[in-house]
Amino acid sequence: MNKEICQKCHTSVEEILETGYVGCEKCYEMLSVIKAVDKMYGGKRHKQ
Numbered sequence: 001m002n003k004e005i006c007q008k009c010h011t012s013v014e015e016i017l018e019t020g021y022v023g024c025e026k027c028y029e030m031l032s033v034i035k036a037v038d039k040m041y042g043g044k045r046h047k048q
């Protein structure tokens with residue numbers, strides 16, 4: 001279970017994973033979110 005909560009907007013990792021939306025830019029700093037986002041996009045990141 002993920003109990004991590006964003007320090008800024010207090011959105012929980014669980015919520016983010018459920019909705020697919022982050023509350024703010026700080027949410028991306030949570031390790032669980034980073035991992036989840038990585039999975040979601042499956043390495044299909046924009047190439048620069």
Ligand SMILES: [Zn+2]
Pocket residue numbers: 006007008009010011022023024025026027028
């Ligand atoms: Zn946040």
